[in-house]
Structure formats: structure tokens, C-alpha cells
Amino acid sequence: MAFRWKNALTHADVTPEPIWLNRRAVLAGMAGAGALGGSVAAQDSLEPNTWEEITTYNNFYEFGTGKSDPSDNAGDMVTDGWEITIDGMVDNPGTFSLADLVADMTMEERLYRFRCVEAWSMVIPWNGFELADLLNKAGVQSSATHVAFETAVLPDVMPGVQRRVIEFPYVEGLRLDEAMHPLTIMATGIYDRPLANQNGAPIRLVVPWKYGFKSIKSIVRITLTDEQPATTWNKINAREYGFYSNVNPEVDHPRWSQASERMIGGGLFAQRQDTLMFNGYPEVASLYDGMDLSAEF
Amino acid sequence: MIDALNATLRKVPAWVLYILLFLPIPYLFYSAATGGMGVEPINALEREVGELALKLIILGLAITPLRKYLKLNLLKFRRAIGVMAFVYVAVHLGIWVVLDMSLRFEQMSTDIWKRPYITIGMVAFVLMIPLAVTSNNLSLRKMGGAAWRKLHKLVYPIAVLGGVHYIMVQKVWETEPMLYLAVILALLATRINWASMARTAPGI
Numbered sequence: 451m452a453f454r455w456k457n458a459l460t461h462a463d464v465t466p467e468p469i470w471l472n473r474r475a476v477l478a479g480m481a482g483a484g485a486l487g488g489s490v491a492a493q494d495s496l497e498p499n500t501w502e503e504i505t506t507y508n509n510f511y512e513f514g515t516g517k518s519d520p521s522d523n524a525g526d527m528v529t530d531g532w533e534i535t536i537d538g539m540v541d542n543p544g545t546f547s548l549a550d551l552v553a554d555m556t557m558e559e560r561l562y563r564f565r566c567v568e569a570w571s572m573v574i575p576w577n578g579f580e581l582a583d584l585l586n587k588a589g590v591q592s593s594a595t596h597v598a599f600e601t602a603v604l605p606d607v608m609p610g611v612q613r614r615v616i617e618f619p620y621v622e623g624l625r626l627d628e629a630m631h632p633l634t635i636m637a638t639g640i641y642d643r644p645l646a647n648q649n650g651a652p653i654r655l656v657v658p659w660k661y662g663f664k665s666i667k668s669i670v671r672i673t674l675t676d677e678q679p680a681t682t683w684n685k686i687n688a689r690e691y692g693f694y695s696n697v698n699p700e701v702d703h704p705r706w707s708q709a710s711e712r713m714i715g716g717g718l719f720a721q722r723q724d725t726l727m728f729n730g731y732p733e734v735a736s737l738y739d740g741m742d743l744s745a746e747f
Numbered sequence: 748m749i750d751a752l753n754a755t756l757r758k759v760p761a762w763v764l765y766i767l768l769f770l771p772i773p774y775l776f777y778s779a780a781t782g783g784m785g786v787e788p789i790n791a792l793e794r795e796v797g798e799l800a801l802k803l804i805i806l807g808l809a810i811t812p813l814r815k816y817l818k819l820n821l822l823k824f825r826r827a828i829g830v831m832a833f834v835y836v837a838v839h840l841g842i843w844v845v846l847d848m849s850l851r852f853e854q855m856s857t858d859i860w861k862r863p864y865i866t867i868g869m870v871a872f873v874l875m876i877p878l879a880v881t882s883n884n885l886s887l888r889k890m891g892g893a894a895w896r897k898l899h900k901l902v903y904p905i906a907v908l909g910g911v912h913y914i915m916v917q918k919v920w921e922t923e924p925m926l927y928l929a930v931i932l933a934l935l936a937t938r939i940n941w942a943s944m945a946r947t948a949p950g951i
Contacts, residue, residue, distance in 0.1 A: 502786065503786040507787050615919055704862065709851075717788065718789060722849040
């Protein structure tokens, strides 16, 4: 890429957690005293969610469909010695140890909004590297147009896989230009700690302008291909979940209005806030020039 | 044993049930406000109250078959159960309007028409209003028993709509909501008079 994405939210915006927790306590006090006031303030300023919030409210159907199932059930997944297969239309295919792959990457902190299709959101201080760097290292062949991703299937430690709540492995995909965009990262940590299993340890995709389910977790395979890859939620219900799934307040979803969202962490009286086009990342708009985003949602 | 149980239950006044069935509501709100329902308490509370509403509707539907097949007589509690089911549905709706949707009326009105599971839930709520309003002796006397009973058969479609609403709220086919609907359909099936259906069936 010709440029590296500059984070409008800098490292300085990531308040050290103890101080941040204190601030939250003050806000909670305000919320109690002034009814709704405190929680509104908590949303307007982009403060990262707490580690607890980020690690106890998750969708990771391999570990169950409830929001607390992943944190309750993901503990037995062993991520030591994790390997990722990179194959398809690349010059250097193979199966690599995660440790070796990460060693060559430029690790950065990225404070991103995270918007779930269920109309809730968080702000998360990811640690990771640009996917483009990894793809360049693998050597993407000129025939490739898309990237497909696959999550681990470990029935012994994944109760949701045993129950077959959806078809596994979970698969996702991006168009190559989306994958190469400097906003797109592979995350290995949050708050400078390794990812918790329920957050997709040891490595996951983060595409901040798309609904959260695109940001596939616990990746074991990355495949370069010349066709649009199948994606899990699109297979389950194509009417509700498109391949692109860009955050778009104007494109109605049959199940949830996407016009507004609720930030996690505001408690019982958290107010909804308006959802931003591309989740507040307008720099990706040019990727979709000439496309009808209500038809290709 | 059933006789002893019936004798004991006869001594329990119905108002006790109103109080007992109401108590979970303040408890659940307290729990949601103090972190007992996790970091996103609004959705958790909304679902919990909705699930309890459906449980009460099922309990209300179970009273006739319990009497018919087990000779257990809970008839005097049925009004309390029905009225409290309405209260839970109303609280469930109130949580959606005030806490979940933050009073965004424009978005809500769109949702009610465009999202089938919300449409179905709203229809069920609206159908419950005449039942709640007429759940008193004065209405029963004014309407007459036959008309009153006919009106209150609305609880059958209400229960089915509630069960379907619960299934549709889920993103995937979950077991538990399907069990709820199965129980509702089974309870409704106990009301079908198979013998008379067989008699009136053509060609038999």
C-alpha cells in the first residue's frame, strides 16, 4: 500500500485501564445521580470498553449461542503452537506457526469502533498488524480477487460445534482490495494482553467498517481465490446477511434496524446513538464506488 | 394426594398469587441495574421478562388439562395468572420502548411494521388488552358467561403468536423456544374434541 492508515484515535487515547476504571466509577456515580446523563456522556467520548465488557459479551457460536457462553466455555481451547495455513493463489503457500508469522509483522495498537449486526457496539483497543503485510509476504498472485478465512473446528472443546448450532467451520471472506486496505488488521491482542479465547485467540480478523461477524475469529486458514467465497451467515440466511455487510445505517436489515446502536457499558439506562456510515470510517467509501450498497449489502 | 393438594390450595387466597408473581419484576430490574445480568443488561432483562410472560401464558393454558387429566384444581388462580401474564408482556414491551429503543418512536414504528417478529409480538400484546380489561367479575356478569368465554379463547392465538415470536427473535433455530411452542401446541391439542371431530368428518 502507498500509505499507512493513521489512527485518528492515537495511543494516547487509550487510557491506562486503572485510570479508566476510576473514570467509569465516576461516570456510574453521575448516572446514578443524574438519571440518564452519565451514560450519554460515556458514549459521546470514544473511550474503550473495559476488558471485562470486551471479554464477557461475545458472539462465538463454536462455544454456544448465548452472549456469556463464549466466556464460560472457551477456556479449554489450547492456542499454544497454533498454525495457520495460507494457500490458494499465493507464491508462498504453506502451513506456518503463528509465532513465526507474527515475528515478521509490524505490531500496532488500533483503537477501533466495533459494531455488531445486532445493533450493539464497543470500542476496542486492538493489538495487531495489517493484513496487507501478511498477504504481501505470502505473495498474492495477480489472478486472486478474494480472500477466504476459516475458523478452527475443535469439537472436543467447542460445545457449540458438538451441538451443530450452525454449519462449521465458520467461514468468512473479503474482496482483495478490502483485505489489503490499511484499516484491515489481524489482531492478536487487546489492551496489550493476548486475545482471550472468547475474543478469537490467538489470531483473528478485524474489519472495523463491517458488521462484527465479518471479523472472523481463531483463524486456521487463509485462502486466496478468484471467486467470492462463501460466508457463514450468508449461507444461513442470504436475505439477512450479505457478503459485504458494511455498516450502513441507511440499509435496513430485515431483523434489526441499523439506524442506531447501543454502546455496551452504559448499563440499564444506556441511550442509543446514531449509527455512522461505514461505522465512522468514511475512508473506505471509495472501495465501493459505483456499487449500489442497498443491493449489494 | 391430589385431593389433599386441592384442599390445601382452596385455603390459599388468589391475591397471594398476584404478589408472588409480581415480585420477580422488581428483583429482575434490581439485578439488571446492579450488574447481575452482565454488561448488556437491557437485552438480558427484556428477554428474561418476555420469557416469564410466556411461561405464565403456558401455566394459564395448563390449568384446564391439569383439572381434566390430573383432577388438580387451580381454576381460582387462573385469573391471577392471566392478568400477571399481561403485566409481564406490558413490562416486556415497556422495556423495549423505553430502555431498548430509547424512545426512538420513528424507528419503533418502522420496526413494528417491517420486522415480522416484532409485528407478531405487538399483535399478541394488542389481543391481550381486551382479555386484561375484562378479567373481573363485573365484566363477566355484563358480558354473560358464553360471550366472555368466547372472548377469552383469544388466549389460544395469543399463546401461539407468543411462541412464534420467541422462536423468531433467535438468529438460529434454538431448542428452547421450540420446546415452548411445542408445549403450547400440545396444551391446545388437549382442548380438541377428537370424538366429535371424528363424528362430523365426512365419509366416516
